[in-house]
Amino acid sequence: MRQRATRDQQRLDSGAITSPKDLENLQREIVSLAKRQGDLEDIVLEVMERRESVQERVAELTERVSSVQGKVDDATARRDAAQEEIDGEAASVTKEREVVAGSVPDDLLKLYEKLRVQQGGVGAARLFQRRCEGCQLELNITELNDVRAAAPDTVLRCENCRRILVRTSESGL
Numbered sequence: 001m002r003q004r005a006t007r008d009q010q011r012l013d014s015g016a017i018t019s020p021k022d023l024e025n026l027q028r029e030i031v032s033l034a035k036r037q038g039d040l041e042d043i044v045l046e047v048m049e050r051r052e053s054v055q056e057r058v059a060e061l062t063e064r065v066s067s068v069q070g071k072v073d074d075a076t077a078r079r080d081a082a083q084e085e086i087d088g089e090a091a092s093v094t095k096e097r098e099v100v101a102g103s104v105p106d107d108l109l110k111l112y113e114k115l116r117v118q119q120g121g122v123g124a125a126r127l128f129q130r131r132c133e134g135c136q137l138e139l140n141i142t143e144l145n146d147v148r149a150a151a152p153d154t155v156l157r158c159e160n161c162r163r164i165l166v167r168t169s170e171s172g173l
């Protein structure tokens, strides 16, 4: 279009066109081409501005994605570390339990396992200050007297919840 305008202008300047009507047409075309060129330049400018704004938005979103990804990576690493710690603890507790279980007579261990299943995971409870820590009930006088009279190796049971009662120096006997 610019070439055409230049060509028109050259023809006008050359003086080759002498007819007033042709001259007028040529001038009109030059004006019209100039206007169209101006319009196109405006459009190009607008497109460039929009492209710039889109590029800014892309950069902003890319940065946000990378920041969120960083947080995800961080959380994943912490979760994995925690999982590893839990696994390690579970392994060591399992080993400890095996050692303890090895020193418990078979029939007592069987009773304990049965109670543990029946009593929501707690098969034995400490007798603490005359109270069964399994069901939290205090033993009555008769029960306490029975506990006091029992030999140290007798397996005692809570009359209320039936759990194995474990005597300690804090049992309040």
Ligand SMILES: [Zn+2]
Pocket (backbone or CB within 6 Å): 125, 132, 133, 134, 135, 136, 137, 158, 159, 160, 161, 162, 163
């Ligand atoms: Zn109890």
